[in-house]
Amino acid sequence: MDIQTIKQRFGIIGHSPALDRAIDVAVQVAPTDISVLITGESGVGKEAFPKIIHQLSARKHGPFIAVNCGAIPEGTIDSELFGHEKGSFTGAHEARRGYFEVVNNGTIFLDEVAELPLLTQVRLLRVLESGEFLKVGSSKVLKTNVRIVAATNVNLQTAITSGKFREDLYYRLNTVPIFVPPLRDRNQDIVMLFKRFSADFAEKYRMPPLQLAPEAEEILMSYRWPGNIRQLKNIAEQISVIESSRIITREVVHKYLPQSQTSNLPVLVNDLKKAEGGLSERDILYRLLFDMRKDITDLKKIVVEILQNGQVSGNFHEENPQLIKNLYEDLDAPPRIKEKENPVHHDADDHHQIIDSYEEDTTDYIEESLSIQKKEREMIIKALQKHEGRRKKAAAELGISERTLYRKIKEYDISS
Secondary structure, eight states: OOOHHHHHHHHHHOOOOHHHHHHHHHHHHHOOOOOEEEETTTTTTTTTTHHHHHHHTTTTOOEEEEEEGGSSTTTTTTHHHHHHHHHHSSSSSSSSEHHHHTTSEEEEEETTTGOHHHHHHHHHHHHHHHHHOBBOOOOOOOOOOOOEEEEEESSSSHHHHTTSSSSSHHHHHHHEEEEEEOGGHHHHHHHHHHHHHHHHHHHHHTTTOOOHHHHHHHHHSSSTTTTTTHHHHHHHHHHHHHOSEEEEOHHHHHHOOOOOGGGOOOOOHHHHHHHHHSHHHHHHHHHHHHHHHHHHHHHHHHHHHHHHOOSOOTTTTHHHHHHHHHHHHHOOOOOOOOSSSSOOOHHHHHHHHHHHHHHHHHHHHHHHHHHHHHHHHHHHHHHHTTTTTOHHHHHHTTOOHHHHHHHHHHTTTTOO
């Protein structure tokens, strides 16, 4: 059975290579009885993979049960999984069969397995090793033939280090790992998923289907989606129900996205954005580029000063010819001196030529930096003229905040 058929059968949407890889591993391991550990962030759709594994296995006619380990209280989890005898604890008015007994010859899916208490983990380890377990309050050993598929959104290696998860259990469960990628790593699938969800909700609520404007698609694809597919589905449902217009623009999408997480920029840039009081992404990137250029220019000035002021020994060039060459390459400034047959000999003229080359290159960087500033000033002037001096609209046109625009008007001495 090919991957596309699997997707249609189990309702999986997307063409991400990482998603296809996860499905392929599930298909390959399904005919075996090997334990599988599915990892991935909350909301990525991990629950589809145990169903694939069960339905494509020899156990497909046997029972399948999904257990959310985090939703069962610690005091009753052992009874739920392994059963109990009558009178084994307060309220145990009759004997009860646990999931491992009920699902004999089938598959049990332990979702959020990292939430299991340590004592329950010991019991689970025994089931994995020998297929044996004890009911709560019983000394009779029972056997079960169950395939275990587990899933978690927790980093189990970290949980092991902190003493919250048993290392031996981890290696028993993690015989075959399957990683389900987060939605931000599948941005080519985001628009497809949104359209599918909105079409389903349009049919459910008997409304016309939604249509995404191109700029709205860009916003959806650039968002980080911390809640992954679950969050995307919720937002698609909200927009389907609340918005009267069926043409969805970027402004509409922005209303439904949490403002604190609308950026897909790296964490470092997001931290800078917070520190500067909410600068736009374009403004942040401009600032980073200017800072990088300034660092390179400052570095070249330092090299020029060292060479001019004679703070290096007279034999420096003769003793370190390769270092001089690497310095050119590291600064992305190919030497303007043609190397001679004897690379260790450089006379005084060569020394001055090196200084001249650095001075020229430093000047090039300064002029280029000023050129970018000039272009930015021209863009601001044009935007202000276009909107007749209305700074709010000019800032929106430029993609920066009104406060940033005001600062740049003062910086470039623009009369508005």
